[in-house]
Amino acid sequence: xxxxxxxxxxxxxxxxxxxxxxxxxxxxxxxxxxxxxxxxxxxxxxxxxxxxxxxxxxxxxxxxxxxxxxxxxxxxxxxxxxxxxxxxxxxxxxxxxxxxxxxxxxxxxxxxxxxxxxxxxxxxxxxxxxxxxxxxxxxxxxxxxxxxxxxxxxxxxxxxxxxxxxxxxxx
Amino acid sequence: xxxxxxxxxxxxxxxxxxxxxxxxxxxxxxxxxxxxxxxxxxxxxxxxxxxxxxxxxxxxxxxxxxxxxxxxxxxxxxxxxxxxxxxxxxxxxxxxxxxxxxxxxxxxxxxxxxxxxxxxxxxxxxxxxxxxxxxxxxxxxxxxxxxxxxxxxxxxxxxxxxxxxxxxxxxxxxxxxxxxxxxxxxxxxxxxxxxxxxxxxxxxxxxxxxxxxxxxxxxxxxxxxxxxxxxxxxxxxxxxxxxxxxxxxxxxxxxxxxxxxxxxxxxxxxxxxxxxxxxxxxxxxxxxxxxxxxxxxxxxxxxxxxxxxxxxxxxxxxxxxxxxxxxxx
Ligand SMILES: Cc1cc2nc3c(=O)[nH]c(=O)nc-3n(C[C@H](O)[C@H](O)[C@H](O)COP(=O)(O)OP(=O)(O)OC[C@H]3O[C@@H](n4cnc5c(N)ncnc54)[C@H](O)[C@@H]3O)c2cc1C
Ligand code: SF4
Ligand code: FES
Ligand code: FES
Numbered sequence: 001x002x003x004x005x006x007x008x009x010x011x012x013x014x015x016x017x018x019x020x021x022x023x024x025x026x027x028x029x030x031x032x033x034x035x036x037x038x039x040x041x042x043x044x045x046x047x048x049x050x051x052x053x054x055x056x057x058x059x060x061x062x063x064x065x066x067x068x069x070x071x072x073x074x075x076x077x078x079x080x081x082x083x084x085x086x087x088x089x090x091x092x093x094x095x096x097x098x099x100x101x102x103x104x105x106x107x108x109x110x111x112x113x114x115x116x117x118x119x120x121x122x123x124x125x126x127x128x129x130x131x132x133x134x135x136x137x138x139x140x141x142x143x144x145x146x147x148x149x150x151x152x153x154x155x156x157x158x159x160x161x162x163x164x165x166x167x168x169x170x171x
Numbered sequence: 172x173x174x175x176x177x178x179x180x181x182x183x184x185x186x187x188x189x190x191x192x193x194x195x196x197x198x199x200x201x202x203x204x205x206x207x208x209x210x211x212x213x214x215x216x217x218x219x220x221x222x223x224x225x226x227x228x229x230x231x232x233x234x235x236x237x238x239x240x241x242x243x244x245x246x247x248x249x250x251x252x253x254x255x256x257x258x259x260x261x262x263x264x265x266x267x268x269x270x271x272x273x274x275x276x277x278x279x280x281x282x283x284x285x286x287x288x289x290x291x292x293x294x295x296x297x298x299x300x301x302x303x304x305x306x307x308x309x310x311x312x313x314x315x316x317x318x319x320x321x322x323x324x325x326x327x328x329x330x331x332x333x334x335x336x337x338x339x340x341x342x343x344x345x346x347x348x349x350x351x352x353x354x355x356x357x358x359x360x361x362x363x364x365x366x367x368x369x370x371x372x373x374x375x376x377x378x379x380x381x382x383x384x385x386x387x388x389x390x391x392x393x394x395x396x397x398x399x400x401x402x403x404x405x406x407x408x409x410x411x412x413x414x415x416x417x418x419x420x421x422x423x424x425x426x427x428x429x430x431x432x433x434x435x436x437x438x439x440x441x442x443x444x445x446x447x448x449x450x451x452x453x454x455x456x457x458x459x460x461x462x463x464x465x466x467x468x469x470x471x472x473x474x475x476x477x478x479x480x481x482x483x484x485x486x487x488x489x490x491x492x493x494x495x496x497x498x499x500x
Binding site for chain 1: 172173174175176177201204205208209212213221223225250270273274275276277279280407408
């Protein structure tokens, strides 16, 4: 699957309907001019070159586009960018601090919880959203919390192992 | 997805005003967007204007009043409902129904109002075919691929209602508060849902200029307990093949109040009154639960590929009744 989406041709009609918005992504404000129909996923990837969120199904069926909206994991393919000003958006790019991987990312590496990596940003963010609300989830809570991310490579057992290791860590 | 313009409504009143000043088919509300955007991306609908209801934060609340009724604002998300400790304790059928709906990512966006207004998942409907429900002349599922379709025949369309929340709300005798240009009206959730007709090819009865504002769950009979059971093709992220919601209150060991609702069997969720009549005043034994379940599917007429739904519905009805009575978990 190509890692970029073809830009939708802007109709002349639409060109007149560009709206100026400010999005706060990974603590950085961005001023943008966008058409109302553009999804958060498209704007992240095409306008901001934040390509960690992946376009898979674009219909809420795969989880590859998962980002955090006010701390909650959501599918960015089903969010309109125009509805995001005033909200806090975190993408996988925002997890790394000063070149240091986030502990969840570290644990994924340690447990070999990925193969091709296409689903991984979404898996990591879904897990972050779960752990932020519930730092010590049960195995069942992990399975339920991670149910919205498909892995085409079938790395599930190792993703689950990484999640369980994080859940058992003391704060 | 076709281009549209986008405005916001800061209150219910503003939303009604914006809807009523729009041309016919000129505007649609967007709440969580999780159903609307999938329909727009598939070019099944192309509203020229979206009115974002989310800024109307007065519509996002969950509270019990002094009389014991639960008020759920239409913008409450499925995640809000799932996580509310008091709701879980007093009306467990509600969080049970949303827990297995969609995924955490979708439940964080999806609102209860939008959940009741979502459109069917029939693959002909979601695809290019101009089937009856979309204004065409024939239902392609009736004699086509109908594994996921209805076993009760209520209209030219045999699509089933996708909502998990709706059967639970029917079992709780919930009511809806709807605001329109002429003021507010209240109606039972059971009459809000209706099989599509030639004139109204949609599963709910809501005018284009109306806003669903609240779902009210009345105080339940003393000691009432509930259960929601859902069977899927896989363990997560799937619509119900069949679901059953039951709410039962016992007095001196006998059934004083009972509701049994089946999902996944008809155009809209089905409250099974024949079962309620059979059970009221009786002591629920495993044998009686079996008879009740048999009666729940008495009128079923499966299509070519969905006969499996009949025993599934029967068994779920049986288990839901037993679970709600505490005879089985
Ligand atoms: C992959 C996938 C899987 C899913 N699985 C399940 C499942 O297992 N079980 C289940 O129950 N659901 C499931 N859903 C459906 C999901 O729960 C609904 O899409 C969601 O609840 C709709 O709410 P929303 O706020 O996103 O509505 P929107 O998409 O914003 O709106 C839906 C419709 O309701 C109208 N509307 C919204 N709010 C109001 C209001 N207050 N007044 C008047 N009109 C309004 C809109 O105009 C639109 O027509 C699934 C969805 C997807 C994409
Ligand atoms: S079941 Fe309903 S939605 Fe599906 S093809 Fe028939 S008319 Fe269309
Ligand atoms: S791309 Fe958003 S869920 Fe698949
Ligand atoms: S690692 Fe390849 S899709 Fe999950």
